[in-house]
Amino acid sequence: MKKNTIVSFISNNLVPLMFVLICSVAIPLSGFSFSYLLAEIVTRIARNSFLILSLLIPIMAGMGLNFGMTLGAMAGEIGLILVSDWQIWGIPGMILAMIISVPISILLGTISGKIMNLAKGREMITGYIMNYFINGIYQLIVLYAMGVVIPIVHSSILLPRGYGIRNTVSLLAMRQSLDNLLAIRIGTVKIPLFTFIVIALLCLFILWFRKTKLGQDMRAVGQDMEVARASGINVEKTRIISIVISTVLAGFGMIIYLQNMGNLSTYTAHSQIGMFCIAALLVGGASVDKATIGNVFLGVTLFHILFIVAPSAGTKLMGNSMIGEYFRVFVSYAVITFALIMYETKKRKALREVGRSLGLSQTRLSQSKQA
Amino acid sequence: MAESPLLEFKNVSKSFYGNNVLNGISFTLNHGEILGLVGENGAGKSTLMRILFGMNVIKETGGYEGEILVDGNLVKFDNPSEALKAGIGMVHQEFSLIPGFTAVENIVLNREPQRKSIISEVFGPRLNTLDRKKMDEISQKSIGTLGVNINKDMLISNMPVGHKQFTEIARELTKKNIKILILDEPTAVLTEKEADTLLKSIKEMAKRGISVIFITHRLQEILSVCDKVLVMRDGVIVRETPADKTTVREITKWMVGREISGISAENNESKIQNKKEIKKIMSVQNLWVDMPGETVRDVTLDIFEGEILGIGGLAGQGKLGIPNGIMGLYEAGGKVFLNEKEISLNNPRLCLDSRLAFVSEDRRGVGLLLDESLEWNITFPAMQIQNKYLKMLLGGFIKWRDEEAIKEVTEKYIKELSIKCTGSQQKAKELSGGNQQKVCLAKAFALEPKVLFVSEPTRGIDVGAKKLVLDALKKFNKESGVTVIMISSELEELRAVCDRIAIVSGGKISGVLPAYTDSEEFGHLMVSNVV
Numbered sequence A: 001m002k003k004n005t006i007v008s009f010i011s012n013n014l015v016p017l018m019f020v021l022i023c024s025v026a027i028p029l030s031g032f033s034f035s036y037l038l039a040e041i042v043t044r045i046a047r048n049s050f051l052i053l054s055l056l057i058p059i060m061a062g063m064g065l066n067f068g069m070t071l072g073a074m075a076g077e078i079g080l081i082l083v084s085d086w087q088i089w090g091i092p093g094m095i096l097a098m099i100i101s102v103p104i105s106i107l108l109g110t111i112s113g114k115i116m117n118l119a120k121g122r123e124m125i126t127g128y129i130m131n132y133f134i135n136g137i138y139q140l141i142v143l144y145a146m147g148v149v150i151p152i153v154h155s156s157i158l159l160p161r162g163y164g165i166r167n168t169v170s171l172l173a174m175r176q177s178l179d180n181l182l183a184i185r186i187g188t189v190k191i192p193l194f195t196f197i198v199i200a201l202l203c204l205f206i207l208w209f210r211k212t213k214l215g216q217d218m219r220a221v222g223q224d225m226e227v228a229r230a231s232g233i234n235v236e237k238t239r240i241i242s243i244v245i246s247t248v249l250a251g252f253g254m255i256i257y258l259q260n261m262g263n264l265s266t267y268t269a270h271s272q273i274g275m276f277c278i279a280a281l282l283v284g285g286a287s288v289d290k291a292t293i294g295n296v297f298l299g300v301t302l303f304h305i306l307f308i309v310a311p312s313a314g315t316k317l318m319g320n321s322m323i324g325e326y327f328r329v330f331v332s333y334a335v336i337t338f339a340l341i342m343y344e345t346k347k348r349k350a351l352r353e354v355g356r357s358l359g360l361s362q363t364r365l366s367q368s369k370q371a
Numbered sequence B: 001m002a003e004s005p006l007l008e009f010k011n012v013s014k015s016f017y018g019n020n021v022l023n024g025i026s027f028t029l030n031h032g033e034i035l036g037l038v039g040e041n042g043a044g045k046s047t048l049m050r051i052l053f054g055m056n057v058i059k060e061t062g063g064y065e066g067e068i069l070v071d072g073n074l075v076k077f078d079n080p081s082e083a084l085k086a087g088i089g090m091v092h093q094e095f096s097l098i099p100g101f102t103a104v105e106n107i108v109l110n111r112e113p114q115r116k117s118i119i120s121e122v123f124g125p126r127l128n129t130l131d132r133k134k135m136d137e138i139s140q141k142s143i144g145t146l147g148v149n150i151n152k153d154m155l156i157s158n159m160p161v162g163h164k165q166f167t168e169i170a171r172e173l174t175k176k177n178i179k180i181l182i183l184d185e186p187t188a189v190l191t192e193k194e195a196d197t198l199l200k201s202i203k204e205m206a207k208r209g210i211s212v213i214f215i216t217h218r219l220q221e222i223l224s225v226c227d228k229v230l231v232m233r234d235g236v237i238v239r240e241t242p243a244d245k246t247t248v249r250e251i252t253k254w255m256v257g258r259e260i261s262g263i264s265a266e267n268n269e270s271k272i273q274n275k276k277e278i279k280k281i282m283s284v285q286n287l288w289v290d291m292p293g294e295t296v297r298d299v300t301l302d303i304f305e306g307e308i309l310g311i312g313g314l315a316g317q318g319k320l321g322i323p324n325g326i327m328g329l330y331e332a333g334g335k336v337f338l339n340e341k342e343i344s345l346n347n348p349r350l351c352l353d354s355r356l357a358f359v360s361e362d363r364r365g366v367g368l369l370l371d372e373s374l375e376w377n378i379t380f381p382a383m384q385i386q387n388k389y390l391k392m393l394l395g396g397f398i399k400w401r402d403e404e405a406i407k408e409v410t411e412k413y414i415k416e417l418s419i420k421c422t423g424s425q426q427k428a429k430e431l432s433g434g435n436q437q438k439v440c441l442a443k444a445f446a447l448e449p450k451v452l453f454v455s456e457p458t459r460g461i462d463v464g465a466k467k468l469v470l471d472a473l474k475k476f477n478k479e480s481g482v483t484v485i486m487i488s489s490e491l492e493e494l495r496a497v498c499d500r501i502a503i504v505s506g507g508k509i510s511g512v513l514p515a516y517t518d519s520e521e522f523g524h525l526m527v528s529n530v531v
């Protein structure tokens, strides 16, 4: 019995364990000091956690790792472009950008939710493909409408031709305005206290949300749509709400992320961040149908350690820092692909078991495996 | 004007893709009345109730004809929520519970008591927080009125069938304005004791003014609780009668249109007696199984090759725990040997690989791929595990399905078990509940395991088809030499089919006797160490 639990622990946490292993080899290789690593990690946790947390609610509603968050990220970016044109910086600028992002997020989230309702059970891939489509619209707006239909005053963010936004928008005047609020220093490590307070509030929100009627409905919908529907829960609407909450939060998350970075890659930031957040959550041990707050923090830590040490470890090992860079991108994609394949095979396997096992119910089987 | 009945069906008909399954059904139901609905497997009972409850399948397959009146008003429910609003509750033949929720969460599903907060005042009632304490209270009370002992905090997926069933009924009972409660074969998965408890609470409900429509294949139950009996055959009502003016025998005759001889143990001769050398195929030593409500404490038992061994005993004494434990569905300990080799417990997969098969008592729609055809359902396991029904090329490198063989064997079982369907290509979900169970059996037969456990093979099967199913089981044992272990709560059934019968009492074997032994002696064994 004991042996069984160890084996199942390992097989259930394969991805995080693999990362712990890789990190424990790569950290000494990289030669970074502990305090340097710690300082970097703290900054990055503050930068990314909010975004990754925005993924949790749709998972609860059974909609998988939701690429819809990319849409929220776009909304946040549009907000930031506008406030930086209006030259409203600092915290007021951030707040204004957030306010602008909300209606856009709600609109995009609703559209995305509706489309996903047409493709139940295939939410992840649908979301992924939908992103290409919405990305096209985003580009249309930012590249052609801004400066023409939507007035943009400052030529510093416009393309030389007079309309359309430049590839990068500098947010230097806003840089770390949130992080510096109440920031404290312990040794060489800077702790952006206020950002952490915001993140903590979001965690509390998520915990509270699970206890609400809406949260309970989402759990029910996530487990069995038909039973939920039979009990009178409006399944479609509940699913749409979960996506909308996620996109709105992702919009805020993106603004927090970008204020830390201090500049915005207008055309690529959102799709990169979507990929990154999903990969990080998976690295933290989440699966397509189950993710906790703990998974978020474990994932963001492990993933970032790897990102920090990989280039220098790569240099030491192969004499080429590009190897590390390459490795980073490769790993994100690999993790996502791996998780998806695992999920699909698990589903298939469960189905096959039904065929195989006479009268053993499918649910019971998968449960005895989880337990 | 006289008071109109609570519910009235007027000339209701329904067909699925041109296949008429209900024809001009008319009946009435009064306040506080218990209506028994009986009929052969596939007679149309569940379909009739699905119409009343506004289930999606009905609408998707073209709706129905005729009129339904509640309290004298014409109604047409487009979905179950509308039926619920009108005070109609239904416990389905297949479970509709959320597996990862506790009993409490399921009982109050979408009717959770809530606490308001400032946030919910602003953003709407869906942001109320759940009042867990009240949820517990309501559920506990509802479970209490049923008179059963269910752990309200247990996840549904970990529950034995009977408990799931009660959870579902408890859920219906907590619905405030419930006027009509439809129970579609609620006792099929219950033990006798549980069924008795349920019957009692059905009577209680009727006293409180709730009308109940009760479907069952155990006709005795109908006589003991119902006021009125409706007998259906092939989609029409062939008889309507007060329950106290009829007998089981009469109902049976109306149901199947002919006299049915009861199952008898008279001419069952034991193979084991005549055989000279008997080989042990399976040996169970000091088995314990932790199955809620069916705990097995210490079972030691030898099973001989080619026999049909019956396992009987009173409800809750552990007879169901034995196959469930050996098959790895519940945690178990002790030793089990198959052909002298020990098999590992607590591992469902391995059991199948060592050529054991199990038709569980928990058969409601499980174990079948409902969206697939009968052919597929029946032959798939055999194809997967034993490469049967496959054509091989290049020494097995390329395989494809032997469609002809598949069709042939499927049709053989359809005939043998008299599965009511439109053909071997029909989807499993389109069969009636009882016919789905027959498919489960056929699937096990097609697999031809070394040892087959069958738990309660005739539950949910109509009186006319019971004998058929038992005969098929016997024939299967004889022709393919498969050792069968049959668990049943009906002693007469065991005596008619088995070679030897083991009686479980208090989680232990209290005795193993040849099937022709007097019923009385079995009775003594059943109560010998009841806990």
Ligand SMILES: Nc1ncnc2c1ncn2[C@@H]1O[C@H](COP(=O)(O)OP(=O)(O)OP(=O)(O)O)[C@@H](O)[C@H]1O
Residues within 6 Å of the ligand: B016, B021, B039, B040, B041, B042, B043, B044, B045, B046, B047, B048, B057, B061, B093, B420, B421, B429, B430, B431, B432, B433, B434, B435, B460
């Ligand atoms: N969705 C469907 N599509 C096609 N045919 C169906 C469908 N549902 C039921 N039927 C057919 O309608 C007939 C009546 O089925 P129903 O489930 O009402 O029987 P039942 O009386 O409840 O039987 P049982 O006692 O076995 O539960 C059956 O022949 C069945 O095959």
Ligand SMILES: [Mg+2]
Residues within 6 Å of the ligand: B045, B046, B047, B093, B184, B432, B433, B434
């Ligand atoms: Mg039925």
